[in-house]
Amino acid sequence: GAVVxxxxxxxxxxxxxxVKIECRSLDFQATTMFWYRQFxxxxxxLMATSNEGSKATYEQGVEKDKFLINHASLTLSTLTVTSAHxxxxxxxxxxxxxxxxxxxxxxxxxxxxxxxx
Amino acid sequence: xxxxxxxxxxxxxxxxxxxxxxxxxxxxxxPYLFWYVQYPNQGLQLLLKYTTGATLVKGINGFEAEFKKSxxxxxxxxxxxxxxxxxxxxxxxxxxxHKYIFGTGTRLKVLA
Numbered sequence: 001g002a003v004v005x006x007x008x009x010x011x012x013x014x015x016x017x018x019v020k021i022e023c024r025s026l027d028f029q030a031t032t033m034f035w036y037r038q039f040x041x042x043x044x045x046l047m048a049t050s051n052e053g054s055k056a057t058y059e060q061g062v063e064k065d066k067f068l069i070n071h072a073s074l075t076l077s078t079l080t081v082t083s084a085h086x087x088x089x090x091x092x093x094x095x096x097x098x099x100x101x102x103x104x105x106x107x108x109x110x111x112x113x114x115x116x117x
Numbered sequence: 118x119x120x121x122x123x124x125x126x127x128x129x130x131x132x133x134x135x136x137x138x139x140x141x142x143x144x145x146x147x148p149y150l151f152w153y154v155q156y157p158n159q160g161l162q163l164l165l166k167y168t169t170g171a172t173l174v175k176g177i178n179g180f181e182a183e184f185k186k187s188x189x190x191x192x193x194x195x196x197x198x199x200x201x202x203x204x205x206x207x208x209x210x211x212x213x214x215h216k217y218i219f220g221t222g223t224r225l226k227v228l229a
Contacts, residue, residue, distance in 0.1 A: 006160070034216070043207065043221045044161075093160055095217075106217060108153070108161040 002028045004096050006109035013084055014117055020080045021112045023094030029074035030096035034106065035067075038091040050077040074099065084116045119144050121210050123220035131228045136195040138223045140182075140208030143189060149211040150191040152182055154204045155222075161207065167191065178202070203227045 003026040013019050023033055031052050036044040048069050049057040056069035066088075068080040077096075081088050091113050095106040124139040142148060149168045153161040165176025172184040182193045191208060208220040 004160075041224075043219045044217075046216070046218075049216065091158075095161075105149075105151075105163070105166060106211075107163075110160040111158070113158060 002026075002096075002098055002107040004030075004094065004107045004109040006092075006094055006112050008112060009110060010113045010115075012115045012117065015085055016083055018080055018082045019084055019114060020078055021092055021094075021114070023077045023079070023096070023109050025075045025096045025098075025107070028096075028107075029099045030077075031074065031099040033071060033077040033094055033096045035069060035077070035079050036093045036095070038093060038111075040091075044093060047079075081114065084114070086116045089114055089116045119148070119210050119218045121208050121218050121220035123206075123208050123223050125223055126221065127224050127226065129226040129228055130198045132200055133197050136180075136193070136198045136202065136225065138193040138206050138208075138225065140191045140193065140220060141189055142191060142208070142210045144210055150182075150184060151209040151211070151217070152176065152180070152191070152193050153207045153209065155207065156204050164193070164206075198225075198227045200227050200229065 033050040050071040071077040093111045095108045152164040209217040
């Protein structure tokens with residue numbers, strides 16, 4: 001099956017620094033990728049839709065300047081948390097849909113746990 | 118607008134007992150429906166999905182779900198719980214454009 005990989009799986013950083021999380025589709029091309037945020041014991045909240053070669057579409061309430069998304073190729077999307085603060089600590093999960101298929105199915109990465117000290 | 122409701126944030130069953138996790142949805146168009154499982158500190162793994170066709174869908178690990186349009190439900194069942202089934206389960210709805218709306222999740226606990 002289609003595989004989506006995230007890196008790093010865990011990252012700890014100091015307050016005020018920026019952190020980049022990568023999401024790769026390993027065996028398929030993904031025109032669209034999605035970034036979610038999950039707080040402890042809560043559901044996944046869609047943050048933004050990442051479109052290859054164009055600007056990301058952010059959900060209401062998500063700060064574009066804080067959560068920078070780049071989707072430079074059909075297999076890679078990156079999420080950069082800029083000037084991270086402790087409240088940004090969370091589990092971030094990406095997902096991707098396979099280009100050309102309309103099954104409605106998304107493939108999820110393993111998630112990246114960010115801890116901001 | 119789409120929405121998903123999972124009744125019961127926590128469900129406990131004995132090993133070998135029936136598992137029933139409830140999911141109700143609302144959608145303005147025929148939905149795609151999914152159940153995912155999440156183990157601690159991991160991403161989501163697809164259990165099963167309904168897109169079109171047969172309303173009883175069989176998934177991995179012995180799970181199945183039935184799409185009932187009249188009840189707007191997509192409950193997840195497994196005849197006999199196993200200890201390894203303990204995890205968080207998420208129901209999701211999509212209106213065919215890959216944008217998922219997730220339920221709040223149900224944590225399944227399996228008692229020995």
